[in-house]
Amino acid sequence: MATSQTMAPAPRPGPRPTEKTFFGHPRGLATLFMTEMWERFSFYGMRALLPLYLISGGADAAKGMQGGGLGMSVATEASIFAIYSAMVYLLTLPGGWFGDRVWGPRKTVTISALAIMAGHLLLAVPGTPTFFLGLAFVALGSGMLKANISTMVGHLYDGPDDPRRDGGFTVFYMGINLGGMFSPLIIGTVGETVSWHLGFALAAAGMGLGLIQFLLGTRHLSEASNVVPKPLTAAERKSVIVKSLLAAAAAVVFYVCVASFTTITDNWILVPLSVLGIVIPVLVLIRIKRDKSLTQLEQSKMSGFIWFFVAAAIFWAIYDQGSYTMATFAGESAQNSFFGWDFPVSWYQSVNPVLIMALAPVIASGWLWLNRRGKEPSTIVKFSSGLVLAGVSFFVFLIPMTTAAHGAKAAALWLVAIYFVQTVGELCLSPVGLSLTTKMSPAKYASQMMGVFFLAVTAGDSLMSLLSTGGMNLDSRGVVGVEAAVAVIAGIGIWVYRGRVQRLMGSIN
Structure with missing residues (x-):
């Protein structure tokens, strides 16, 4: 097994006695609370619109629903929504790997938030190709952010025995549900009654607000969240790049072969x-x-x-x-x-x-x-x-x-x-x-x-x-x-x- 580079010990996390606190917790918890709240605002707001947008304009759409959607059947809508949800959680694995081996949690969260914003903005652009690309960006960003932001909450405390730790995660969990509660009421209402794409744009704006306050509040976070715990060696990095390129090449070859014999439909992606x-x-x-x-x-x-x-x-x-x-x-x-x-x-x-x-x-x-x-x-x-x-x-x-x-x-x-x-x-x-x-x-x-x-x-x-x-x-x-x-x-x-x-x-x- 390849050895990792030697890292200097990370500064001890946790607030100093003179620091301001957030409900008795380290001030950095407010930064992560708001980041997660706005990320969940954008995530659940888009999820509330997604199934309705997919069938809007089609034969299976509800009576009175505005047009402008993708006009898909309920069966296709169910397949797309389910596989999108599945990929968000599947991507938490590479998301955690990037945080541990490549960028560190803080940088990974920043890049993930940018990917989520880009995804929602692509969803705000009418058209099927941009829609699926946007969905991929949101899934990738959400999976990577989810894998790292909870780790950063843990960095704020003095180890697993810190008596404030469980309470801190409880406060953080409330941010998730606050974002999830308000987003359908705002994004859902605008998307359903005014414009689907304006609703998706609001989701991008929500993630943008979360990213801005995250960047402004990083000074309150533990320095441990800026450390790559086990960075890749040169040999490991080369191996990852080669394997990734081979996997991408295999996928390209597969779909080129499929396209040579038949038309590539949604099922060729979904299955x-x-x-x-x-x-x-x-x-x-x-x-x-x-x-x-x-x-x-x-x-x-x-x-x-x-x-x-x-x-x-x-x-x-x-x-x-x-x-x-x-x-x-x-x-x-x-x-x-x-x-x-x-x-x-x-x-x-x-x-x-x-x-x-x-x-x-x-x-x-x-x-x-x-x-x-x-x-x-x-x-x-x-x-x-x-x-x-x-x-x-x-x-x-x-x-x-x-x-x-x-x-x-x-x-x-x-x-x-x-x-x-x-x-x-x-x-x-x-x-x-x-x-x-x-x-x-x-x-x-x-x-x-x-x-x-x-x-x-x-x-x-x-x-x-x-x-x-x-x-x-x-x-x-x-x-x-x-x-x-x-x-x-x-x-x-x-x-x-x-x-x-x-x-x-x-x-x-």
Whole structure:
């Protein structure tokens, strides 16, 4: 193995006693809080518009929807949206690698923000070619930024034992949800009612504001965030460049050959990406599991981790459809009004962040209350509960779908109820999954396993994209019912085999 260059010790992070603080935390947390809030503002605002824009102008568009979109079918829209979401999380792996080996977290975040801005500006330009290029830029920038900004939050504190650390990440998490809450209300409204492209331009402006305040506030960040932890050696850099060029050349040759025999359609892009989104997570897990340097206990924990990974993939496959399958249904078949007041379809995407902020403290306090009484559910029970709730949410979805099938508009509160059930499921599964990953990670892969856990999102979304591309109608009652049943059965299955899974986990509970 090639050795890395010797680095001088990074200055000790954390504020000095005389420094101003941000709610008792290092002043740099305000910089990262605002950066993440504006990045999520742009990200979720664009996501709220994306499924509607893709079908606008086409046969599957909702009645009364403004034209000017790409006029795609619901099936194509579902495939594109799902694979876009999958690629964002897949790209967190190279994003973390660039932060660790090439640019350092601070420079990587700056370049990522510029890529996101460029992507949204390309989306603001009418035309299909610029649209897909813009989507690629946003996915690349979002994946790379996501992988590094949380690391920079950690740099603000004096190691993992700093008592302010958990609270700092909680404050940072609130920035994510604030951005996610307001963006559909602003970007969604402008995009739906005025101009799709103006909405995308607002997303670019939001990321621009985030970048400006990030650059102005970098003086408050730890110097550790400006350090490349393990820079590439000259030999490693050359190897990466050669392998990247070979991969690019192989892709070019493949598509030149395809173009020689047939017309390259969207499916020639979507299917390979969907397959990669499933194959890469599987290969990563196999590579770690087959590492002979792992101890017997680490091997056992990895076997247990795979159970949770598969369950998480099923969960996110259903959960993420709240942004496209349910959004499409809302545009066509829901009565989007409250006490006679009509609201844009994209506003549904604000429901989850509002519920997260309202329910997260309640559920966290509930776990502590049960823990004090010795009745807190185990990790396995929490995880299986989240998966069952995902399935229940789609069983609830069948009710408004049945109403619409009989020619009536479904009440908006049914959709809110679905998001409510999914949010409770998310709070049972997602935080537990992140915590579990840190506990079950082999020491050798400790810094990589969080990215591996995010690959469950990639696998779930890629599967849905592949099914939609293959002709499965994701917005049919039959498919929604099957998905609901699969999630419930999988959740119950984990609970039934909890003894076996617990043995694999060792002492972790």
